[in-house]
Amino acid sequence: MSTQDKVIAIIAEQAVLEPSDVTLDSTLEDLGIDSLGVVESIFAIEEEFDISIPFNANEPEKSEFDISNVAAIVAGIDKLVLEKA
Amino acid sequence: MKRVVITGAGTINALGHSVAATLAAMREGRCGISELDFRDVERLAIRIGGQVRGFEAEGRFNRQQMSLYDRFTQFTLTAAKEAIEQSGLEFHGELSAKAGVVLGNSGGGMQTLDENYRSVYEDGKNRVHPFVVPKLMNNAAAGHVSMQFNLKGPSFTVSTACASSNHAMAQAFQMVRSGMSPVMITGGSESMLCFGGVKAWEGLRVMSKDACRPFSANRNGMVQGEGAGIFVFEEYEHARSRGAEILCEVIGFAMSSDAADIVMPSKQGAARAISGALQDARISASEVGYINAHGTGTAANDKTECAAVADVFGPHADSLMISSTKSMHGHLIGGTGAVELLACIMALRDGVIAPTVGYEEPDPECALDVVPNEAREAKVDVALSNAFAFGGLNAVLALRRI
Numbered sequence: 001m002s003t004q005d006k007v008i009a010i011i012a013e014q015a016v017l018e019p020s021d022v023t024l025d026s027t028l029e030d031l032g033i034d035s036l037g038v039v040e041s042i043f044a045i046e047e048e049f050d051i052s053i054p055f056n057a058n059e060p061e062k063s064e065f066d067i068s069n070v071a072a073i074v075a076g077i078d079k080l081v082l083e084k085a
Numbered sequence: 086m087k088r089v090v091i092t093g094a095g096t097i098n099a100l101g102h103s104v105a106a107t108l109a110a111m112r113e114g115r116c117g118i119s120e121l122d123f124r125d126v127e128r129l130a131i132r133i134g135g136q137v138r139g140f141e142a143e144g145r146f147n148r149q150q151m152s153l154y155d156r157f158t159q160f161t162l163t164a165a166k167e168a169i170e171q172s173g174l175e176f177h178g179e180l181s182a183k184a185g186v187v188l189g190n191s192g193g194g195m196q197t198l199d200e201n202y203r204s205v206y207e208d209g210k211n212r213v214h215p216f217v218v219p220k221l222m223n224n225a226a227a228g229h230v231s232m233q234f235n236l237k238g239p240s241f242t243v244s245t246a247c248a249s250s251n252h253a254m255a256q257a258f259q260m261v262r263s264g265m266s267p268v269m270i271t272g273g274s275e276s277m278l279c280f281g282g283v284k285a286w287e288g289l290r291v292m293s294k295d296a297c298r299p300f301s302a303n304r305n306g307m308v309q310g311e312g313a314g315i316f317v318f319e320e321y322e323h324a325r326s327r328g329a330e331i332l333c334e335v336i337g338f339a340m341s342s343d344a345a346d347i348v349m350p351s352k353q354g355a356a357r358a359i360s361g362a363l364q365d366a367r368i369s370a371s372e373v374g375y376i377n378a379h380g381t382g383t384a385a386n387d388k389t390e391c392a393a394v395a396d397v398f399g400p401h402a403d404s405l406m407i408s409s410t411k412s413m414h415g416h417l418i419g420g421t422g423a424v425e426l427l428a429c430i431m432a433l434r435d436g437v438i439a440p441t442v443g444y445e446e447p448d449p450e451c452a453l454d455v456v457p458n459e460a461r462e463a464k465v466d467v468a469l470s471n472a473f474a475f476g477g478l479n480a481v482l483a484l485r486r487i
Contacts, residue, residue, distance in 0.1 A: 056292075057384075
């Protein structure tokens with residue numbers, strides 16, 4: 001599975017949707033994921049990819065990790081995985 | 086109904102090992118938050134907290150006591166001694182039979198849990214000390230206070246996360262007000278500053294890595310603290326007849342539940358607790374001069390709390406002062422309302438309002454007088470203390486100058 005497929009699977013599960021309902025330009029808000037759901041999704045991504053994502057729920061917009069849509073999350077993960085390797 | 090007054094106070098927290106030292110620090114606007122120091126701290130992303138420094142349990146407690154007292158119990162007993170000594174009370178006969186202790190606490194003996202899980206899981210040991218259970222149970226501190234001071238009346242521990250102490254003090258208040266007991270020892274304590282305790286909080290992603298800046302636009306989360314605050318709640322005539330020094334009067338309280346979300350605060354739930362406390366105390370909103378805020382320094386709490394205060398007080402919200410001392414001592418979770426009650430006592434008794442330190446940028450969503458960075462002199466007749474917990478469980482106390 002590609003990074004994109006894995007991320008879509010995680011986000012779809014969090015949003016209680018089918019993976020086909022999640023697209024690269026979906027935002028977490030569009031999918032009905034609230035702030036607690038965002039924190040859970042980030043935890044699931046960290047576990048899946050064995051990375052640490054810098055994210056503070058008090059200031060999500062200031063995080064170095066862009067969660068503005070699914071494509072941004074995928075790009076951010078690929079960068080962190082590369083940095084770790 | 087009986088009137089209830091406070092005739093003794095004790096504390097230990099990151100600002101000081103006594104009420105005098107703590108209030109002096111609050112007057113100076115000194116911050117007790119610094120780099121955490123305990124085993125495995127390097128494996129944490131959050132490495133600051135309001136840790137109690139220079140507290141040596143050895144020498145203070147004997148070997149047998151040490152084997153039974155988790156750090157939260159040690160803090161509780163230290164603060165209880167200060168409070169009860171100040172009150173001048175000794176518990177014998179009928180007073181002993183009726184007086185009890187109701188304490189707030191959330192994590193119980195978390196240091197004991199952490200050490201013993203490490204021992205059996207990480208070190209692979211198959212044997213633990215025989216007193217692990219009586220040391221870690223949440224009611225251990227209340228039990229030891231009852232034993233040490235001969236309190237034979239109603240005693241228990243209240244656990245409502247960040248509102249534990251306020252719920253506990255509300256219970257003690259009711260017991261004295263109803264005439265059930267002439268004296269109750271109350272307050273709360275917490276000691277979660279260990280690897281497991283901070284790691285669990287880290288997971289929520291609401292902790293700040295650098296500072297607790299309540300109400301400031303650039304606030305970025307809460308900072309944990311530890312310690313205890315203990316008070317003697319006494320029936321007014323009982324206190325007067327023995328010539329006790331009265332610190333202030335407790336005049337009302339209210340509790341409410343948001344019934345909405347396990348972690349996100351609700352403006353309506355908070356507002357119902359605040360207005361409920363005013364009704365219970367039979368006072369008008371305009372009499373309140375100071376509110377010790379829950380003020381955690383998270384994005385969500387501070388704006389919700391300010392909106393609740395604005396709703397309840399209307400135009401008077403702009404003339405009252407509201408500060409968060411968590412900016413100095415950190416968030417003591419189950420013990421926090423107790424330590425924060427000291428700021429209310431200082432406001433009523435000494436006319437000094439503790440500041441919200443670390444305040445850097447005004448936030449239009451927190452547009453109240455938050456007493457930024459420097460303490461202020463002001464005559465206050467009535468003060469409130471807010472506590473809004475995870476679980477959506479709220480408790481607000483009202484106090485009056487006497």
